[in-house]
Amino acid sequence: MQEESKMEQQQLPWADNNDEGRENYKVGGYHPVQIGEVFNNRKLGWGHFSTVWFCLDNKTNLYVALKIVRSDPSYTSTAKDEIELLKKISGHDPEFKQPVCHLLDTFEIIGPHGTHVCMVFEALGTNLLSLIRLYHYRGIPLPIVKYIAKQVLEALDYIHRDLKIIHTDLKPENILLCWPVVFAPNKLKKKKDKLKEQEKNSLKDKENQSAAQTP
Numbered sequence: 001m002q003e004e005s006k007m008e009q010q011q012l013p014w015a016d017n018n019d020e021g022r023e024n025y026k027v028g029g030y031h032p033v034q035i036g037e038v039f040n041n042r043k044l045g046w047g048h049f050s051t052v053w054f055c056l057d058n059k060t061n062l063y064v065a066l067k068i069v070r071s072d073p074s075y076t077s078t079a080k081d082e083i084e085l086l087k088k089i090s091g092h093d094p095e096f097k098q099p100v101c102h103l104l105d106t107f108e109i110i111g112p113h114g115t116h117v118c119m120v121f122e123a124l125g126t127n128l129l130s131l132i133r134l135y136h137y138r139g140i141p142l143p144i145v146k147y148i149a150k151q152v153l154e155a156l157d158y159i160h161r162d163l164k165i166i167h168t169d170l171k172p173e174n175i176l177l178c179w180p181v182v183f184a185p186n187k188l189k190k191k192k193d194k195l196k197e198q199e200k201n202s203l204k205d206k207e208n209q210s211a212a213q214t215p
Contacts, residue, residue, distance in 0.1 A: 064121060
């Protein structure tokens with residue numbers, strides 16, 4: 001068990017490949033999450049503000065994303081402001097009908113580096129930047145672009161029109177996708193291959209018909 005606790009935490013395949021480094025695991029910095037507190041190999045990602053982990057809520061038996069904010073007072077203050085906005089966004093959509101990430105719970109933990117604000121979100125898929133990288137920056141297929149754009153606009157309309165909130169940091173890294181979209185490239189490839197096969201068979205049929213009619 002002691003050896004396990006020394007193992008390097010790894011990320012999920014679609015998580016950001018860059019590591020947050022060890023220098024910020026200090027007073028005012030990140031919380032040193034230990035194996036046993038979360039699943040091994042389940043770090044979803046990190047940012048200047050926090051680290052995010054894929055966890056199981058033992059009370060609800062649901063998978064969630066746990067965001068653990070750095071312990072510096074300035075980050076704590078920002079996190080509490082963020083929570084107020086997130087509660088407003090989630091509170092007005094109790095049936096999860098809007099295409100927004102819902103805040104499920106909040107709490108604080110006291111660790112060796114200070115007190116950390118924690119936010120519990122519904123578990124979603126990868127972010128839009130990862131999907132862009134998946135297509136090697138050559139463009140996402142138009143059907144997926146339309147699907148994502150429609151829901152992003154619906155989400156912005158919801159928070160702006162209904163809640164009077166303006167999103168001030170809209171970028172691919174901040175647009176999370178649901179699970180079906182994560183696997184959409186494979187489905188599209190299969191569909192594309194099927195269409196190619198149908199087209200190929202159609203050409204063969206035309207060639208055969210042409211050959212049969214030749215005197």
